[in-house]
Amino acid sequence: MIKVAVIGGSGYIGGELLRLLLQHPQVSVEYAGSRTSNGKFVYKVHPNLKGSTSLIFKNDSITDVASKVDLIFLAVPHGKSQELVPPIMDTGNRIIDMGADFRLKNISEYPRWYGWDHCCPDLIQKFVYGNPELHRDEIRSAKFIANPGCIASSSIYSLAPLAKAGFLDLPINIDAKTGSSASGNDVSDFSNYSAKTNSVRLYKPSGHRHTPEIEQELSILSGRRTKVALTAQSVPMVRGILTTSSVVHEMDIEEKTLWNLFRDFYKEKRFIRLMMDKNGLYRYPDPKLVTGSNFADLGFNIDPYSQRIISIGAIDNLVKGAAGNAVQSMNLMLDFPEEIGLISIPIFPV
Amino acid sequence: MAKERKIGEKKLECQICGGKVTIPADVMESEIVSCDDCGLEYEISGVNNGTLQLKPADSIKEDWGE
Numbered sequence: 001m002i003k004v005a006v007i008g009g010s011g012y013i014g015g016e017l018l019r020l021l022l023q024h025p026q027v028s029v030e031y032a033g034s035r036t037s038n039g040k041f042v043y044k045v046h047p048n049l050k051g052s053t054s055l056i057f058k059n060d061s062i063t064d065v066a067s068k069v070d071l072i073f074l075a076v077p078h079g080k081s082q083e084l085v086p087p088i089m090d091t092g093n094r095i096i097d098m099g100a101d102f103r104l105k106n107i108s109e110y111p112r113w114y115g116w117d118h119c120c121p122d123l124i125q126k127f128v129y130g131n132p133e134l135h136r137d138e139i140r141s142a143k144f145i146a147n148p149g150c151i152a153s154s155s156i157y158s159l160a161p162l163a164k165a166g167f168l169d170l171p172i173n174i175d176a177k178t179g180s181s182a183s184g185n186d187v188s189d190f191s192n193y194s195a196k197t198n199s200v201r202l203y204k205p206s207g208h209r210h211t212p213e214i215e216q217e218l219s220i221l222s223g224r225r226t227k228v229a230l231t232a233q234s235v236p237m238v239r240g241i242l243t244t245s246s247v248v249h250e251m252d253i254e255e256k257t258l259w260n261l262f263r264d265f266y267k268e269k270r271f272i273r274l275m276m277d278k279n280g281l282y283r284y285p286d287p288k289l290v291t292g293s294n295f296a297d298l299g300f301n302i303d304p305y306s307q308r309i310i311s312i313g314a315i316d317n318l319v320k321g322a323a324g325n326a327v328q329s330m331n332l333m334l335d336f337p338e339e340i341g342l343i344s345i346p347i348f349p350v
Numbered sequence: 351m352a353k354e355r356k357i358g359e360k361k362l363e364c365q366i367c368g369g370k371v372t373i374p375a376d377v378m379e380s381e382i383v384s385c386d387d388c389g390l391e392y393e394i395s396g397v398n399n400g401t402l403q404l405k406p407a408d409s410i411k412e413d414w415g416e
Contacts, residue, residue, distance in 0.1 A: 256365075259369065260368055276388055277388065278389045278409060
């Protein structure tokens with residue numbers, strides 16, 4: 001059994017990590033940390049965990065926590081984990097950081113997209129970008145994982161085969177629709193039921209922070225600088241992300257060619273499903289079909305009129321877009337079976 | 351009581367996506383089969399001495415009032 005701690009456990013991602021880790025047969029959750037919920041039972045903050053844990057949130061020093069466990073999940077706000085990582089590294093513990101602090105290899109991107117200079121840029125190279133389908137071998141030998149962002153994950157999964165095959169010559173337009181849980185459990189004026197219900201809120205027409213990590217990963221795959229234009233909107237659902245990406249491509253392409261491209265790229269990838277059915281109840285990926293699961297559902301459409309490929313991704317933002325992906329990386333890092341603790345058929349209907 | 355069908359006797363390649371179309375062993379003419387991957391439906395248009403003829407079946411397009 002591996003002993004783990006979740007720091008920042010009172011947020012939605014922290015709660016989802018605890019849900020998955022408490023069910024994991026090779027994991028013992030020794031510690032749940034929260035500054036804001038210090039002293040509360042975990043199940044009081046995450047009522048779905050009642051009966052599954054008697055842990056109480058604590059707010060001990062990070063070095064004290066590190067002395068009790070083997071691996072620490074950091075689910076703290078962006079900018080905070082770079083303060084916590086150096087002292088944890090000194091203890092020899094493994095780290096999976098759910099935030100953005102160690103995702104971007106180019107440190108000049110941090111002031112541009114996050115508004116701060118990185119306090120320990122020399123440590124970034126020690127982290128592996130935690131996309132298990134793209135960086136499996138690196139994750140297996142890593143001690144420190146930077147877990148990807150949710151919209152970034154859906155975008156990258158749906159575009160990766162096209163990037164690898166050299167289709168991404170021109171800037172990619174990505175439209176992302178996301179559920180409310182992606183914005184966390186903090187309350188704002190817009191959280192008000194009357195304000196939020198039935199709204200399609202275009203919260204980031206441009207400038208979304210996941211842009212540079214999508215560009216980073218697609219550029220690695222394509223072997224050249226790939227530019228992305230990302231627009232994100234919040235839609236009336238709790239969980240889920242749907243990304244539709246337009247890839248302008250001048251030559252004619254057959255559907256079978258893309259099918260074979262996606263099949264080959266994701267061969268034997270347990271959590272990737274090609275979800276297109278010409279006569280199905282759902283004909284393309286839909287976040288509704290992945291709820292509560294670690295699946296990434298992918299699809300595409302060819303538009304000969306505008307000479308573009310529409311690449312589609314659907315994930316549960318809290319599972320494949322966050323906690324599930326992190327557990328999958330942990331499994332690889334610790335040489336557990338990759339899918340252990342993650343086999344769950346999606347709930348339907350929801 | 352429904353008769354259990356014996357499937358998997360034959361798998362043909364889908365002409366659209368390259369996936370597998372599973373043909374039940376006791377398939378009959380006019381029956382509809384579909385691709386395991388893309389869901390495209392085919393009509394069995396002929397069965398002659400074990401040789402099957404397939405043609406894409408009519409499908410219902412979604413109409414959202416565009």
